[in-house]
Amino acid sequence: MNCFLIAAERGAARVQALVRLAEGLGYTVLYAADFAALNRDRAFTEARRPLVLVPEGEGAAEGAIQLARAEPSRAFVVYVADALAPELYKALVRSQSGEWIGWGNAAQELRDVTKGLGAAEPADRAARIVSFLPSKGGVGNTTLAVETGIRLSSRRKQPLRVALLDLNLQGGTLADALDVEPRFDIAEIVAQPERLDEQLVDVFTSRHTPRLDVFACPPRRIALGDVPPAILFTFIDTIARRYEAILVDLPQAWVPWIDNILQGSDAIVLSGGATVPGLRVLTQSLTHLETLEIPADRLAVAVNACETDLLGRIAHRAQIERPLSGRSVFCLRRDGATAEGALDAGRSLFEIAPNARLTRDIGRLAEWCVTAAKLA
Ligand SMILES: Nc1ncnc2c1ncn2[C@@H]1O[C@H](COP(=O)(O)OP(=O)(O)OP(=O)(O)O)[C@@H](O)[C@H]1O
Ligand SMILES: [Mg+2]
Incomplete structure (x- = not known):
């Protein structure tokens, strides 16, 4: 280092x-x-x-x-x-x-x-980082991060050791989606950064499966702006030694360190909705990402909850893709019954509906992450 x-x-x-x-x-x-x-x-x-x-x-x-x-x-x-x-x-x-x-x-x-910086032990095999950035609230960002995590950790060929990191520090829903108890008490390391060591990382880890861990904050109020970026980056560096991929569920509210996380990511999935206002905020987020000079091959746009026609194909695909031209665009269909069913069961789409078309849509996005972030 x-x-x-x-x-x-x-x-x-x-x-x-x-x-x-x-x-x-x-x-x-x-x-x-x-x-x-x-x-x-x-x-x-x-x-x-x-x-x-x-x-x-x-x-x-x-x-x-x-x-x-x-x-x-x-x-x-x-x-x-x-x-x-x-x-x-x-x-x-x-x-x-x-x-x-x-x-x-x-x-x-x-x-x-x-x-306290975790710098004394250089990372020899650091995890690749894939960030999921919502262009607005409620577009399915957490769902996409969780499902990608499940998919990467359970690939038949070359399953990966994956961490899901929920940076919605207030009221994140990632732990709920997988029915695990959130244990990442970031307020504790903000108060005493010197306490961050391998043992504390163990305490902060919620295990979903042997290959998939979750770091999500228990409901204790801490403002995004109150977390010194150095502490967050140290934490990521520390856990990076344990995994092959860290999938970050970013909050919609912007704070400066989010840009650092994006610039340090090996791949970024920008999520949004297929409605006219949804596409407008998506293009606004893309303009912001351009100022960060994120290389095009590291960025995918996930347009979620798209309507489908009678044959089950994505409706108005051309209109959706036009304002996003030149980007890797993934249209994921709306399937409320399957999505809610998974959420209610605290299980993933891959478990409860492996053959649903939405699950396959997400599978394609997950495979893009593997290639873009050079995970395998
Ligand atoms: N393709 C889809 N079709 C139908 N419903 C979906 C789809 N994707 C996600 N949902 C549902 O949309 C709701 C919001 O999803 P999710 O929590 O993943 O969004 P989010 O962007 O993380 O929201 P927040 O801004 O609260 O963090 C959930 O009820 C989820 O089951
Ligand atoms: Mg969310």
């Missing part, structure tokens, strides 16, 4: 001491001469949650604070100095993406602050 070190003079004794400490914790150290050079470095801009070490120097504390506060805050910044003015310390820590450590006990303190 990489960490970035801001140093104009690489040879300075303290810089070298810091390099040895970071390497001792399993990091590969990459240098940047200053903050501007760091922000030009693609290894940094493309890292999901980079650690940045800033040894003291002129303007270094201010630069560290600015970096930790940068929206959306991705980097975790550690400022190393013998002293730091109280107001600068407050600003650094309040960013929730920065810490100060002293030179005297740097080895111990660096280990402590990076332990």
Whole structure:
């Protein structure tokens, strides 16, 4: 795992001491001469949650604070100095993406602050991430994530180890859909990030089948904006070592870290409805995704609950696909009886209605995920 070190003079004794400490914790150290050079470095801009070490120097504390506060805050910044003015310390820590450590006990303190980041153990086989992004509420986003999870974890050829992560932190319905007890108490790691370790991950895991785990929050009120992105990314990095695929059920309400998750995803399914207003919000979401420069081959549009004609074919397919031209579009039919039946039973469509046409529609979407995210 990489960490970035801001140093104009690489040879300075303290810089070298810091390099040895970071390497001792399993990091590969990459240098940047200053903050501007760091922000030009693609290894940094493309890292999901980079650690940045800033040894003291002129303007270094201010630069560290600015970096930790940068929206959306991705980097975790550690400022190393013998002293730091109280107001600068407050600003650094309040960013929730920065810490100060002293030179005297740097080895111990660096280990402590990076332990909470889960950074000490580099991921050797990290899971691929597939995000399910709803263009509006109630379009079946959770259903699609859950069914894809079931499908990937029970493929006849090469079943995958899958985690379903419900980031609807308030009132998510993913655990209900599979009739498991939600155990991912994110408020606990927000309060004490240093507690996040493999044992706590075990406590947070709800097992659906030996190949499918669920991370969903129990109904305890926590606002999306109150979760520091660094904590969320650390959590994802930590569980990534356990699975081949993490399917993320994103909330409809937007917060800046959602864009980071999208940019860090190997594939994205944008879900929406087939009505005229439904297609309008879908195209608006696509415009937003364009600003994030998501490659076209990583993105699919799932138009759910489409009406069917007398022969059971998707009605008005051409009208649906026209505003989405050039995209991978999956039209999934409306089948209230089957969808509700599954929900009421707390079981999946693949279990209760494997031959229903809706189930097969979702199967095609799941196979797209396998290819787009290079899961197999
Ligand atoms: N293709 C479909 N045909 C009919 N009903 C469907 C279909 N897909 C999902 N549903 C039903 O629509 C309802 C909403 O589904 P779901 O909870 O998956 O949506 P959501 O986008 O996650 O909603 P929320 O915004 O509440 O998170 C559920 O009752 C589900 O069974
Ligand atoms: Mg949902």
